[in-house]
Structures are given as structure tokens and as C-alpha cells.
Amino acid sequence: xxxxxxxxxxxxxxxxxxxxxxxxxxxxxxxxxxxxxxxxxxxxxxxxxxxxxxxxxxxxxxxxxxxxxxxxxxxxxxxxxxxxxxxxxxxxxxxxxxxxxxxxxxxxxxxxxxxxxxxxxxxxxxxxxxxxxxxxxxxxxxxxxxxxxxxxxxxxxxxxxxxxxxxxxxxxxxxxxxxxxxxxxxxxxxxxxxxxxxxxxxxxxxxxxxxxxxxxxxxxxxxxxxxxxxxxxxxxxxxxxxxxxxxx
Numbered sequence: 307x308x309x310x311x312x313x314x315x316x317x318x319x320x321x322x323x324x325x326x327x328x329x330x331x332x333x334x335x336x337x338x339x340x341x342x343x344x345x346x347x348x349x350x351x352x353x354x355x356x357x358x359x360x361x362x363x364x365x366x367x368x369x370x371x372x373x374x375x376x377x378x379x380x381x382x383x384x385x386x387x388x389x390x391x392x393x394x395x396x397x398x399x400x401x402x403x404x405x406x407x408x409x410x411x412x413x414x415x416x417x418x419x420x421x422x423x424x425x426x427x428x429x430x431x432x433x434x435x436x437x438x439x440x441x442x443x444x445x446x447x448x449x450x451x452x453x454x455x456x457x458x459x460x461x462x463x464x465x466x467x468x469x470x471x472x473x474x475x476x477x478x479x480x481x482x483x484x485x486x487x488x489x490x491x492x493x494x495x496x497x498x499x500x501x502x503x504x505x506x507x508x509x510x511x512x513x514x515x516x517x518x519x520x521x522x523x524x525x526x527x528x529x530x531x532x533x534x535x536x537x538x539x540x541x542x543x544x545x546x547x548x549x550x551x552x553x554x
Contacts, residue, residue, distance in 0.1 A: 318454060318458035319336060319337045319338030319341070319459070320336045320337070321337075321408060321409070322336070322337040322406060322451075322454075323335065323337065323406075323407040323408070324336075324340050324404045324405070325351060325405035325407060325416075326345065326348055326351055326403060327349040327351060328343065328348065330349075334407070337455055337458060337459055341458075341459035341461075344424070345403040345404060345422040346398035346400050346403075346422055346423065348400055348403050348404070348422075350400075350401055350403070351403065351404050351405055352402050354366075354377045354378075354379060363380060363381055364377065364379045365378060365384065366378075367384055367387050367391075369387065369391045369399055370485060370486070371390070371398065372398055372399050376400070377401040377402065378401065382436075382437060382467075383401075383420055383435045385478070386420075386435045386466055386469070387399070387401075387421070388474075388477060388478060388481050389469060389474075389477060390421070390423060390433070391481070392477060392481070392484075392529060395425050395426050395427075396423055396426070397424050397425060397426045398423070399421055399423050399424075400421065401420065401421055402418050403421070403422035404418065405417070405418050406418070406419065406452055406455055408451050410451070415447075415448070415451065417451065417452055419432045419433065420433055420435045421433040429461070430459070430460070430462070431461060431463070431464065432456050432462070433464055434452065434464070435465075435467075436449075436465060437468050438467045441465075449463075470538055472538055472539070472540065473537050475541060476537040477529075479525070479542060480525050481529065482525070483522050483525035483526045483528075484526070486526075488522040488523060488525070489523060489526050489527075490519070490523050493514060493519060493520055493523040494523050494526075494532075497510070497514050497524055497527060497533065498533075498550060500514050501533055501548050501549055502550060503549065504547045504548070505547070506544070506547060507524075507535070507543070507544055511524060524548075528548070533550060533551055534549060534551030535548045
């Protein structure tokens with residue numbers, strides 16, 4: 307349980323402290339003084355380590371939403387980063403944005419959330435990534451304290467786990483075509499005509515033109531949600547039904 311006596315209102319704003327980078331300088335100040343900081347644009351508060359034999363796998367993912375590389379510390383964090391990158395509600399993302407410090411009544415504690423997200427409507431969201439079966443007592447307490455701090459700051463807090471494997475495999479494939487360089491306007495316009503009604507993937511591609519030129523555009527439109535398919539029911543294949551989705 308995180309800071310139970312100080313979890314709400316002005317008390318929480320002073321009970322929690324944030325340690326982060328601002329303009330290249332390390333800062334540590336009470337939450338009440340920094341909740342308006344654009345944490346979606348800060349540098350990671352700790353580095354990402356690569357070492358032989360480590361169970362986790364860290365790396366950098368080029369995020370089209372952020373137009374920059376964003377770090378991750380595990381394959382699961384990478385997958386969740388891909389999903390956030392595809393989410394039209396997400397406007398900006400930063401990894402390891404700050405250390406959250408608090409006292410649990412017995413000892414001083416700290417926790418670095420995995421991501422800070424700025425939503426398109428201006429709201430802030432703090433995201434922790436942990437599989438359900440990996441949430442031990444210490445992690446649960448850290449997540450509870452982080453949620454308390456977020457509530458006081460007016461941010462959302464979510465802890466996300468392992469996504470549906472079929473859906474994630476499909477989105478990983480589409481992520482290969484996430485960059486704008488895959489978009490060709492004339493081909494895209496033709497694809498929107500072809501898939502005005504549900505059509506089998508390969509049939510629609512061949513109707514639109516040369517498959518080598520059309521497929522990257524198709525997958526980019528599916529990444530963007532302009533075209534859609536059943537990404538949870540099965541892996542994408544030639545006979546998958548594709549149709550027009552939302553306009554992003």
C-alpha cells in the first residue's frame with residue numbers, strides 16, 4: 307500500500323517527489339511543483355543496459371508518434387510501446403520519465419514508471435508494464451503508490467500486461483510499415499476504392515495494382531487504421547477480409 311495517509315489532495319503533492327531531467331539538468335522536487343512539466347519530452351532518468359545473459363532485452367524503438375527513438379527494457383515493454391505508437395489517442399511518449407520518491411511509513415521508496423504518455427486531448431498518462439504473474443508484493447506496492455501520485459497530479463495511471471498474442475503478432479507485422487515513406491497517395495486512393503466493401507486481402511491488392519508496390523501501402527493503411535481487418539481472430543493471410551476503417 308503506497309503512502310496511505312497522504313494519498314489524496316495537497317498532502318500527496320508534497321509527500322511525493324519526482325527526480326527527472328530538465329534542460330539537461332537533474333532535478334528533484336515535490337510533485338506539487340512539477341506536475342505541469344511536459345514529461346512526455348524528458349530524457350530517460352536511467353539508462354538501458356545490454357549485457358550477455360540478461361533475462362530481459364533492452365533496446366530502442368523508432369516511434370512515429372514521437373518522431374524519435376524511445377527506449378524499452380523488455381520485449382513486453384517493446385510490444386506495449388508499439389501498441390501505444392499505433393493508438394490515435396496518444397500524441398507523445400517518453401520512457402523512464404522520472405523516479406517517484408515517497409515514504410511508506412517504514413522506509414523511503416522509489417519507483418521509475420516505464421512510460422509517460424501525453425494524450426491528444428492534453429491529459430497525462432503514466433504507464434507501467436508488468437505481466438500479471440510477475441507482480442509481486444513490492445511491485446504491487448509501487449504501482450499503488452504511483453497510482454496515488456497520479457491521482458493527486460491529475461494524471462491517469464495504468465498497469466498493462468501481456469497483450470493477446472495473435473493481435474500482437476499482427477500489429478508487429480504492420481509496425482514494419484509504420485513510417486510515412488510507405489505511403490503512396492495514388493495507390494492509397496485506389497486501395498480505399500477497392501476495400502470500400504470487405505474484400506479478401508490478396509484479391510484487393512491484385513485489383514489495385516502490382517503487389518510489390520501495393521502491399522507496403524496496404525499495410526501502412528492498416529497500421530494507421532484507415533483500413534482494418536480482424537487482427538485478433540487469426541494471423542493475417544491472403545484470404546483475410548479487409549475493409550475501410552476509421553480515418554486517423
